[in-house]
Amino acid sequence: EAGVAQSPRYKIIEKRQSVAFWCNPISGHATLYWYQQILGQGPKLLIQFQNNGVVDDSQLPKDRFSAERLKGVDSTLKIQPAKLEDSAVYLCASSFGRQETQYFGPGTRLLVL
């Protein structure tokens, strides 16, 4: 079974630029999560989708971050404009249901200069 795919794996941008991350979850998984993991900390949930609907985005900085999940499968997370404090690893995870085990992708490491 293929795992959660993410791209790119690494990205370096300057502040005020925009960036987008892509995630392809495990086939059949209805729930998709985006997390931000700052060095030395645990993953912080940014947004959670159930199929193609948002079920929680309370910790998403909506003035600069946006996310969508088209057709309930792939998802993209965008930052525009980026700030220095956005430097982190962005993790995508998926699960069969909302209280089930999450399967994580390898993450995208973002550095904002």
Next chain:
Amino acid sequence: GNSVTQMEGPVTLSEEAFLTINCTYTATGYPSLFWYVQYPGEGLQLLLKATKADDKGSNKGFEATYRKETTSFHLEKGSVQVSDSAVYFCALITSGGSYIPTFGRGTSLIVHP
């Protein structure tokens, strides 16, 4: 809000030593509890889980028991190996409609031969 507190790391042990990593939580509702592990250069993966009080999750020689009375889910292993060196994350997902995942900061384990 919900929170997960883990003991500070790094935890440094010799091979075959006994391991305990403490995890306590606060949560509304009745959460499911998880331990995830992140090996060097890899993504997070589930180690074990428990979904109700007094349940014991176990995998690869690791164990954790869901203690509702002390709101704890401590991770233990009787004899660690060098290959267990990784970062361990305690996490919960609440129930009752919100299903919001919350992770601890992670505890780094270093096992010496």
